[in-house]
Amino acid sequence: MTSNILVALRFLTANKRPMAMSLAGIVFGVGFFIFSQAQTSGFEQFFIKTVLGTNGAIRVQDRIRATFSTMEMEEEKGNGGQGWVIENKENLKYIEGIEHPLEVIAAIKQFDSVTGVSEVLAGTVIVSNNFRSRSGTIYGVDIDRHAAVSDLENQIIFGDMESIRTKSNGILIGSAFARWIQAKIGDFLLVTAKDVNRRFTVAGIFETGVSDIDRERIYAHLSEARSVLQRPHGASFLQVNLKNPLRAREEAEHMMNTIYYHVASWQERERSWLDAFMVLRVSTALTVSTIILLSGLGMFNTLAMLVMEKTREIAILRSMGYTRKDISSIFLWQGGLVLLAGTVSGWALAVFITFGVSQLPFRVTGIFTTDSFVVHWSIWHYVLATLTAAVVVMAASFLPARRAARLEPGEVIRGTAS
Amino acid sequence: MNAATAPAIPDDRTVLRCRDLHRYLGEGENRVHVLKGISLQLERGKIYAISGPSGCGKSTLLYLLGLLDRPDGGEVYLNHKPMSQSSDRERTAARNASLGFVFQFHFLLKEFSALENLMIPMRKKGIYSPAQMESRARQFLEAVGLSDKAHRLTTQLSGGEQQRVALARSLANSPAVILADEPTGNLDVENSNLVCDLLTQLARENDQAVLIVTHNPEIARKCDRVLRMQDGVFLD
Numbered sequence: 001m002t003s004n005i006l007v008a009l010r011f012l013t014a015n016k017r018p019m020a021m022s023l024a025g026i027v028f029g030v031g032f033f034i035f036s037q038a039q040t041s042g043f044e045q046f047f048i049k050t051v052l053g054t055n056g057a058i059r060v061q062d063r064i065r066a067t068f069s070t071m072e073m074e075e076e077k078g079n080g081g082q083g084w085v086i087e088n089k090e091n092l093k094y095i096e097g098i099e100h101p102l103e104v105i106a107a108i109k110q111f112d113s114v115t116g117v118s119e120v121l122a123g124t125v126i127v128s129n130n131f132r133s134r135s136g137t138i139y140g141v142d143i144d145r146h147a148a149v150s151d152l153e154n155q156i157i158f159g160d161m162e163s164i165r166t167k168s169n170g171i172l173i174g175s176a177f178a179r180w181i182q183a184k185i186g187d188f189l190l191v192t193a194k195d196v197n198r199r200f201t202v203a204g205i206f207e208t209g210v211s212d213i214d215r216e217r218i219y220a221h222l223s224e225a226r227s228v229l230q231r232p233h234g235a236s237f238l239q240v241n242l243k244n245p246l247r248a249r250e251e252a253e254h255m256m257n258t259i260y261y262h263v264a265s266w267q268e269r270e271r272s273w274l275d276a277f278m279v280l281r282v283s284t285a286l287t288v289s290t291i292i293l294l295s296g297l298g299m300f301n302t303l304a305m306l307v308m309e310k311t312r313e314i315a316i317l318r319s320m321g322y323t324r325k326d327i328s329s330i331f332l333w334q335g336g337l338v339l340l341a342g343t344v345s346g347w348a349l350a351v352f353i354t355f356g357v358s359q360l361p362f363r364v365t366g367i368f369t370t371d372s373f374v375v376h377w378s379i380w381h382y383v384l385a386t387l388t389a390a391v392v393v394m395a396a397s398f399l400p401a402r403r404a405a406r407l408e409p410g411e412v413i414r415g416t417a418s
Numbered sequence: 419m420n421a422a423t424a425p426a427i428p429d430d431r432t433v434l435r436c437r438d439l440h441r442y443l444g445e446g447e448n449r450v451h452v453l454k455g456i457s458l459q460l461e462r463g464k465i466y467a468i469s470g471p472s473g474c475g476k477s478t479l480l481y482l483l484g485l486l487d488r489p490d491g492g493e494v495y496l497n498h499k500p501m502s503q504s505s506d507r508e509r510t511a512a513r514n515a516s517l518g519f520v521f522q523f524h525f526l527l528k529e530f531s532a533l534e535n536l537m538i539p540m541r542k543k544g545i546y547s548p549a550q551m552e553s554r555a556r557q558f559l560e561a562v563g564l565s566d567k568a569h570r571l572t573t574q575l576s577g578g579e580q581q582r583v584a585l586a587r588s589l590a591n592s593p594a595v596i597l598a599d600e601p602t603g604n605l606d607v608e609n610s611n612l613v614c615d616l617l618t619q620l621a622r623e624n625d626q627a628v629l630i631v632t633h634n635p636e637i638a639r640k641c642d643r644v645l646r647m648q649d650g651v652f653l654d
Contacts, residue, residue: 002541003538003541003542006541007527007538010527010529010530011529013529014528014529312523312525313525313527315525316519316521316525316527317527317538318486318510318513319484319486319513319517319519320513320514320519320538320539320542320587321510321511321513321514321515321539321542321543321591322510322514322542323506323507323510324506324510326542408486408487409486410481410486410487411487413481413486413521413525413599414477414478414481
């Protein structure tokens with residue numbers, strides 16, 4: 001241990017009470033900072049996981065077909081006789097859905113990053129039974145292909161995939177939807193769209209955890225959906241899964257430039273939710289940072305008092321050959337040692353609270369449905385909390401340390417002697 | 419003018435000298451010309467005393483010689499090297515290597531034991547291993563009769579013992595010069611004699627120059643040279 005650290009440690013332990021207060025502030029500040037981030041980003045990660053598991057990383061849908069009106073401009077001098085081609089935007093044509101899904105699927109499968117593509121035909125339907133009726137959205141899919149681009153298999157809470165595979169009129173309904181119409185496995189439901197009625201059997205009930213989805217979505221075999229919606233050809237969209245969903249934005253851009261369809265990444269589709277999560281995370285981080293800030297002010301006060309109390313000791317250290325830098329470092333080390341002890345204890349507190357809360361049996365309902373608080377463990381929460389505490393504590397230590405370093409030993413000793 | 423104050427040509431025995439030192443203290447109307455052209459040289463193995471009335475500039479001179487303050491005029495030479503205009507870093511290094519201080523108040527670090535207080539300047543010097551530092555510190559504590567109290571916190575020692583620890587600490591890095599500002603001013607007669615005798619004895623044994631600022635004629639009598647000072651100048 002160097003001389004400066006040793007002196008810093010002794011000064012620190014001699015001022016137990018005020019230092020303990022600052023330390024406690026940092027421990028709680030760091031601990032709650034991490035916990036709040038773990039909690040807010042836990043719900044964010046849960047949402048992302050659900051979105052990826054339900055709607056996939058990328059959705060290919062619709063396109064705008066350019067119907068160019070070309071106009072030969074008059075030759076200008078020196079342009080080699082070439083005319084200009086002008087795009088007339090009034091002639092652009094919006095085409096809803098995918099007209100020739102198999103061709104587009106074949107094109108998308110050429111991308112190395114793609115792990116699976118599922119054709120989806122979606123439409124609004126009225127679902128009713130003897131009890132009540134309500135509107136929903138039917139998703140006609142090839143069950144196995146769709147399972148490959150989603151987490152559908154794991155989302156089924158009642159029934160199983162095999163039941164729907166083997167029943168041509170089988171459907172999967174969301175848990176909130178099932179509760180609403182009080183349907184259970186094996187029940188018959190009447191699905192109506194555009195004056196067409198068809199009877200389906202509930203083959204499974206799924207729960208994604210996102211209430212909006214669980215309240216209105218129904219999965220059926222693609223052929224059955226085509227029949228109900230009276231759309232023998234085409235698809236509403238293609239759901240695409242990627243090896244690395246985090247690169248969905250870049251991959252979507254790439255695909256859009258290649259296949260000329262609108263390709264939406266999950267980040268683009270869920271931008272408003274993701275922005276809301278970001279705001280929530282920053283807001284809680286700022287709120288909890290005030291604890292660290294207050295402990296920093298306490299630290300500043302304690303160190304400033306300590307410099308005033310220790311002027312004689314500082315002077316004698318200077319007379320013995322300690323440089324201004326040494327004196328400064330002694331006080332910075334005091335801040336550093338409190339920071340070290342505070343952050344390490346804060347980490348431990350954060351682990352304890354985060355784990356404890358994640359284990360609490362607490363049914364969350366509303367926007368999300370979970371059986372406990374969702375937390376996300378990330379080293380970056382710990383890094384961010386540590387950086388915040390480091391900035392606050394070192395800023396709080398800097399001024400007292402500089403003041404200590406500026407003390408003139410001769411003046412202090414003369415003042416003490418007189 | 420005696421040998422100490424004569425502007426003699428420095429020889430190999432001279433470790434610290436000053437020439438024509440001037441120092442003003444205070445600001446504006448309160449500005450006082452404290453030192454008025456002081457010259458002095460200290461030789462190894464000799465004990466010097468500066469005596470004089472309060473406010474005559476004794477301590478101010480000591481702080482200038484100890485490189486704790488800068489003169490407004492003149493020069494201080496430590497080991498023949500001019501120090502008045504040197505950087506703070508050089509002056510700090512010179513204090514660590516060549517100067518030892520004993521003040522009226524012991525100025526020990528109360529968070530450390532007697533032994534640790536002695537090791538603080540040695541740690542800064544950085545040439546001794548931890549075992550060597552402890553061994554040297556024990557030797558100095560033994561020399562001042564406190565080897566049995568090495569591990570006591572300084573707050574658990576009497577005033578006389580604290581000042582003996584401070585004396586031992588001034589010797590820790592074997593400095594060429596020891597500067598003592600009223601080292602017994604806060605002690606009773608018995609402890610005062612004890613500390614003074616130890617200081618002079620150890621300095622002679624180690625061939626160190628000692629400059630003691632004192633009001634005490636008993637102490638002054640034990641020194642090789644006594645420099646009487648008044649109104650910022652030496653009288654002799």
